[in-house]
Amino acid sequence: MKKTLFLLLAVWVxxxxxxxxxxxxxxxxxxxxxxxxxxxxxxxxxxxAMKALPxxxxxxxxxxxxxxxxxxxxxxxxxxxxVIFATSFGYMDGVLNAAKKYPEVLFGHATGYKRAPNVxxxxxxxxxxxxxxxxxxxxxxxxxxxxxxxxxxxxxxxRHISAFALGVREVNPRATINVRWINAWxxxxxxxxxxxxxxxQGNDVFAFTEDTPAVIQAAAKRNxxxxxxxxxxxxxxxxxxxxxxxxxxxxxxxxxxxxxxxxTYTNRNLDKVDYWWLLKEGAVELGGxxxxxxxxxxxxxxxxxxxxxxxxxxxxxxxxxxxxRYEAMKAGKFSPFTGPIxxxxxxxxxxxxxxxPIYSDKPGANQxxxxxxxxxxxGQWPNEPKN
Amino acid sequence: xxxxxxxxxxxxxxxxxxLIAALGNLLNERAGVVNLGVEGMMAVGALxxxxxxxxxxxxxxxxxxxxxxxxLFTLPHAFVAISLRANQFVSGLALAMLGLGLAxxxxxxxxxxxxxxxxxxxxxxxxxxxxxxxxxxxxYLTHAGLVLRSVGENPAAADLLGIPVYRVRYWxxxxxxxxxxxxxxFLAVSYRSSWTEGMTNQLGWxxxxxxxxxxxxxxxxxxxxxxxxxxxxxxFALQDSAIPSVFLQALPYALVIxxxxxxxxxxxxGAAPEALGLPYERGRR
Numbered sequence: 001m002k003k004t005l006f007l008l009l010a011v012w013v014x015x016x017x018x019x020x021x022x023x024x025x026x027x028x029x030x031x032x033x034x035x036x037x038x039x040x041x042x043x044x045x046x047x048x049a050m051k052a053l054p055x056x057x058x059x060x061x062x063x064x065x066x067x068x069x070x071x072x073x074x075x076x077x078x079x080x081x082x083v084i085f086a087t088s089f090g091y092m093d094g095v096l097n098a099a100k101k102y103p104e105v106l107f108g109h110a111t112g113y114k115r116a117p118n119v120x121x122x123x124x125x126x127x128x129x130x131x132x133x134x135x136x137x138x139x140x141x142x143x144x145x146x147x148x149x150x151x152x153x154x155x156x157x158x159r160h161i162s163a164f165a166l167g168v169r170e171v172n173p174r175a176t177i178n179v180r181w182i183n184a185w186x187x188x189x190x191x192x193x194x195x196x197x198x199x200x201q202g203n204d205v206f207a208f209t210e211d212t213p214a215v216i217q218a219a220a221k222r223n224x225x226x227x228x229x230x231x232x233x234x235x236x237x238x239x240x241x242x243x244x245x246x247x248x249x250x251x252x253x254x255x256x257x258x259x260x261x262x263x264t265y266t267n268r269n270l271d272k273v274d275y276w277w278l279l280k281e282g283a284v285e286l287g288g289x290x291x292x293x294x295x296x297x298x299x300x301x302x303x304x305x306x307x308x309x310x311x312x313x314x315x316x317x318x319x320x321x322x323x324x325r326y327e328a329m330k331a332g333k334f335s336p337f338t339g340p341i342x343x344x345x346x347x348x349x350x351x352x353x354x355x356x357p358i359y360s361d362k363p364g365a366n367q368x369x370x371x372x373x374x375x376x377x378x379g380q381w382p383n384e385p386k387n
Numbered sequence: 388x389x390x391x392x393x394x395x396x397x398x399x400x401x402x403x404x405x406l407i408a409a410l411g412n413l414l415n416e417r418a419g420v421v422n423l424g425v426e427g428m429m430a431v432g433a434l435x436x437x438x439x440x441x442x443x444x445x446x447x448x449x450x451x452x453x454x455x456x457x458x459l460f461t462l463p464h465a466f467v468a469i470s471l472r473a474n475q476f477v478s479g480l481a482l483a484m485l486g487l488g489l490a491x492x493x494x495x496x497x498x499x500x501x502x503x504x505x506x507x508x509x510x511x512x513x514x515x516x517x518x519x520x521x522x523x524x525x526x527y528l529t530h531a532g533l534v535l536r537s538v539g540e541n542p543a544a545a546d547l548l549g550i551p552v553y554r555v556r557y558w559x560x561x562x563x564x565x566x567x568x569x570x571x572x573f574l575a576v577s578y579r580s581s582w583t584e585g586m587t588n589q590l591g592w593x594x595x596x597x598x599x600x601x602x603x604x605x606x607x608x609x610x611x612x613x614x615x616x617x618x619x620x621x622x623f624a625l626q627d628s629a630i631p632s633v634f635l636q637a638l639p640y641a642l643v644i645x646x647x648x649x650x651x652x653x654x655x656x657g658a659a660p661e662a663l664g665l666p667y668e669r670g671r672r
Binding site: 034035040182183187213214235236380382 | 390397401498579580584
């Protein structure tokens with residue numbers, strides 16, 4: 001009897017010790033994890049982090065409206081979350097308030113720019129991948145009109161469209177990039193009709209910022225190419241998705257959580273922590289499917305199209321150009337925002353020989369807060385700077 | 388010219404799910420039962436259609452499953468609203484939320500799965516138009532239509548004439564659900580060809596607004612739905628003009644409100660069936 005009791009006690013103590021040994025991280029998603037876009041990608045990141053870090057325990061709450069983030073954090077903290085990732089821009093102020101209330105909890109805020117001793121910010125940034133897809137789009141368009149279905153006119157989306165346009169124009173200097181705003185992150189019906197409007201106006205290659213494969217599906221009905229976004233979308237139309245943007249949030253999550261675990265990051269030093277991770281860090285990838293940078297169905301067309309590499313001055317094919325730039329960016333040796341770059345109104349934005357800074361003291365004069373449009377972009381552009 | 392043609396085409400295509408759902412709603416409202424659950428029934432119909440099409444490989448079977456699922460899913464509302472005589476608005480709202488939630492939950496494993504052979508869109512457009520004409524003929528040219536309308540206008544008088552009020556209302560509500568299921572099926576296996584939680588995206592509510600907008604007339608519903616589709620499409624097609632996109636996209640909804648206000652202004656009584664939303668109990672007035 002005594003023995004059994006002792007054994008039970010031992011098991012309990014050891015079990016308790018093991019539980020104590022775990023780190024509990026919790027995620028807050030703005031959409032349903034099945035959106036197959038943004039929230040889905042974060043949830044894949046969470047699961048991959050669980051696989052990679054045996055000491056990690058996780059929980060998540062999905063479809064949390066932006067105004068509801070504080071009560072959600074209250075609940076998660078009461079359930080023992082030591083690290084909380086808030087994965088929507090609109091959670092920003094709620095996270096900062098909650099961070100003051102719970103100084104011992106560590107917070108990560110995706111896409112935000114406000115930090116605190118226990119709040120870091122992070123982003124898997126796509127501009128390089130958009131630029132590569134732009135190169136491909138410029139080679140594929142026959143009409144010289146490339147369509148872009150865009151979510152909201154905020155700096156992040158504008159930066160991506162501009163990077164895409166820079167790529168299109170590098171291969172096809174006379175092409176236009178026609179933008180239609182749907183003013184929604186998730187709205188497959190709007191994305192579908194916007195794509196149809198663009199098709200009626202002669203656009204024949206498509207890229208987008210929206211959380212579903214709706215643009216791909218609408219374009220596929222006329223057999224027109226469209227790039228995937230966020231998740232592997234090539235399977236939705238295997239013959240019409242040349243490539244796309246893919247994310248690996250787990251790279252950031254694993255790095256951050258490991259450094260929390262080993263004591264590098266604490267609740268006193270996160271105000272200096274900002275992840276702006278690109279191809280070099282492996283946080284993003286080129287492809288409509290992981291491991292397939294360019295859909296084999298489009299490789300012959302891209303190998304047949306010849307261009308001059310503006311960096312080397314040598315003749316090459318678009319396929320080789322994309323691959324060369326891809327490798328250069330993976331090595332951290334190239335940025336799409338390398339000057340000279342003028343915006344569509346002719347104003348010099350990036351002087352020759354310089355790379356546009358990610359951050360700077362002057363608002364609007366860096367990648368993080370840029371509002372201008374690259375040459376070739378046609379369509380409304382709210383808050384376009386006049387000088 | 389191609390752009391005009393495209394605008395007309397897109398307006399009838401995008402108008403079709405709204406039209407079909409509105410016709411169903413019009414049918415049950417003509418029998419005197421309000422069903423605010425259209426959005427939920429559409430979601431359930433969309434999921435059932437997609438799941439069936441995906442597993443059997445047949446889009447047609449999918450559509451059938453969507454129709455049946457929509458019809459079955461609405462029965463709890465029929466029971467609560469007709470037999471138990473509870474508040475129809477509350478019960479319908481519950482149905483909308485339940486349908487969205489249930490479809491979201493059951494649909495998890497279908498998320499992110501493509502349907503590689505979607506059905507063409509035009510047959511649904513013809514079907515929607517045909518259903519509108521058929522519904523008009525049913526309501527105004529047949530005895531059964533007269534029975535249905537009288538149940539919606541004055542159930543007590545209909546009851547006195549020996550018309551089984553409850554049974555008529557049950558069938559009308561079930562038929563409304565089937566129409567909504569068909570609208571959802573169109574979205575999932577033809578207009579889009581994949582399932583995503585929340586993919587009905589408020590179209591069910593627009594269908595309910597449209598029912599009032601067209602004063603419960605099936606043929607007007609055709610025009611109303613296509614008009615909405617046109618405004619919706621123009622919200623994107625006209626973006627190269629100077630009109631701000633946010634304004635263009637709010638226009639269809641703003642117009643619905645304006646027309647509703649005009650309708651209310653012109654006819655104080657409105658064209659609504661007299662007994663709309665009122666539970667019927669024999670011997671009570």
